[in-house]
Amino acid sequence: MKVLVAVKRVVDANVKVRVKADESDVELSNVKMSINPFCEIAVEAALQLKESGQASEVIAVSVGPDVCQEQLRTALAMGADRAVLIKTGNDLEPLAIAKLLYTVTQREEPGIVLLGKQSIDGDNNQTGQMLSALMGSAQGTFASQINVVGDWVNVIREVDGGLETRSLRLPAVITADLRLNEPRYASLPNIMKAKKKPLEVIDASDLGVDIAPRLKVIKVSAPPERKAGIRVNSVQELVEKLKNEAGVI
């Protein structure tokens, strides 16, 4: 069984993002970029499936400009066998990404497609769900545990207020939540080896998919700055302020 794992290039989680002066987007020039943390967890999950003998090959795929090869190389250094980049300069919405990934699943016919539950830049939490709809396959989102049993995969999902276990028939789409695993470090020798692993680049325009945007970004703005707190002298004063000034009780 092949496992396809999607990785997205996003601003590194340690970087404090800043809105551009013209409010068109956040500033991305000269900012450190990384694999989306949830995608990294998905890669680790795929590698564990291979190491436990349940998967035969792990294929990493990304959609975006040429520089996304850096993130694919990271996935290869972690242990993926090969990588595919669907190259496009366009800023894509989840539906377009799902459609492009769908073309790869048609070609590769993976038993499991792993994705992060959402990316930390767009926070859409849609691509996995849309991909499973396009594939007509089962979906197990927010996975905190994955267990393949024959032609089925049991997924423990993190739902509001607890955990839910579902059995999905393969092929299935699974999106990774935070507690699924802790991704490994890529070691130096593996980074060297990753440079020689196959990385195929496909032009998105050759795939005959409509990736035109459905949405228009009107404005990006920073959240309002938090006001400084004040110190109250007594419980009575606190209650009074919560009631009359803040209006929360």
Add this chain to the structure above:
Amino acid sequence: MQRESMEFDVVVVGGGPAGLSAAIRLRQLAMVEGRELSVCLVEKGAEVGAHIMSGAVFEPSALNELFPDWRNMGAPLNTPVQSDEIFYLSCSHRSIRVPGVFAPSTMHNNGNYIVSLGNVCRWLGQQAETLGVDVFPGFPASDVLYDEEGRVRGVVTADMGVGRTGEQKGGFTPGIELIGKQTVFAEGCRGHLGKQLISKYSLDAECDPQHYGLGIKEVWEIPAEQHVPGLVIHSTGWPLSESATQGGAFMYHLEDGTVVIGQVVDLNYRNPHLSPFDEFQQLKHHPLYEQYLRGGSRISYGARAIAKGGLQSLPKMHFPGGLLIGCDAGTLNFAKIKGSHTAMKSGLLAADTIYEALAVNQSAGQDLAAYAEKFRASSIYDELYQQRNFGPAMHRFGNLVGAVYSWVDLNLLKGKLPWTFHDKRPDYSTMATADWAPVIHYPKPDNVLSFDKTSSVYLSNTNHEEDQPCHLTLRDSSVPIAFNLPTYAEPAQRYCPAGVYEVVEDASASRFQINAQNCLHCKTCDIKDPSQNIIWRAPEGGGGPNYTSM
């Protein structure tokens, strides 16, 4: 521990201007002659450029040598210096402009560029990879490897996944031995391995102690009508003059409405109550700088020590198996307040030396004395010789008389006076005791121009894995409270520009707290602790600031 090892012809430690130039030049030479030559470069920052902090007005002389075609190759040198202004700040609201003819000739910046050195290094990193250098960001060299004859044979990278008390965590990945016929150390000022090498091989036996400054810098976005692209301002005097501390400040106007402002405090300062961070915050309220910053917003913050001792403090730069280059040795030209071009040039010379030596003799561990000859015959030696008395004259005569002396020395006599000043007193030993020195009361930040340390460190994008051994180690853990506190009011609380060190008053006693995750890797604590009790070591890979466009 049994470690994996990887072999290269040359291992370079540090992805700054010096290390990248050395690595690039080695590959260029090998490619021209079609020779096999493997070069790897390790960098502790999460990416090349993440830990680079400099002014910077950049003199392109060494870049011209490395990539004569850099303009067409897209090097990020976008803002030529248009005008140079020098001021003496006599108090918190007055300034005197120093006419150009009275400025030391080394302070003239015709033909130079205002750059983000971080971005220049990012670009150099890409060129290095294109030329076949194996660049490994996120991998600090944690220790030097020696062979049985005491020659350097490479470095070992830091272990990943070690917990607070030294235990191996789930994802533990041991460091790798990187073996090289030659190892080039280019860690920047006060490199933690460079320091060990200087001591092991007594490289500083015949030179003065190194002298340092602490540079603190911010990047601001300012309103278009206050922005003058290409304007370079330098000043000295207030607020440091109030505590008789030496140093100077700068403001450079870059592209896209951004300016950088910073201040360098000489680390030979005497008053233990001095806080370089608060001095810098005060500086921004001076009308000279306030007129530009008004209505703007601060987007980045950083700090880094610089080695400014010059030629008199320059240690021997070669030893069996390796070379010490750039600010790791101390090649900065203090009279020009520039170190990038000299660091790069020292890297080019290192590459030439190693390439020629390995062409004749492939054996590992050679002591390349030819490097000293090449260095002596080079342009950097000439410029460092010419300005050799600038720093020591300032220490000897103070800022004003020192400046007059330097003007005569540099502008009229071109540094040809037959004598050389020495300054034998290391910076850590200059501190007066706390009861003798006047306490300095700094005004509260107004959160418009001036800010506190916490919000500043936030803008450096600094992050360290929390569960790892503390990378700021104490030789003797009792010294901060038992000696430094009563004698010097524990100055680490104030000289650290990131708020790493705190003295916390618990119910019964004082406790020394190290917030290592805030560390900006500036190395000031390793330099200035009067007891020389703090040892800076490399944390887990990728930790530290993530500077953007610094």
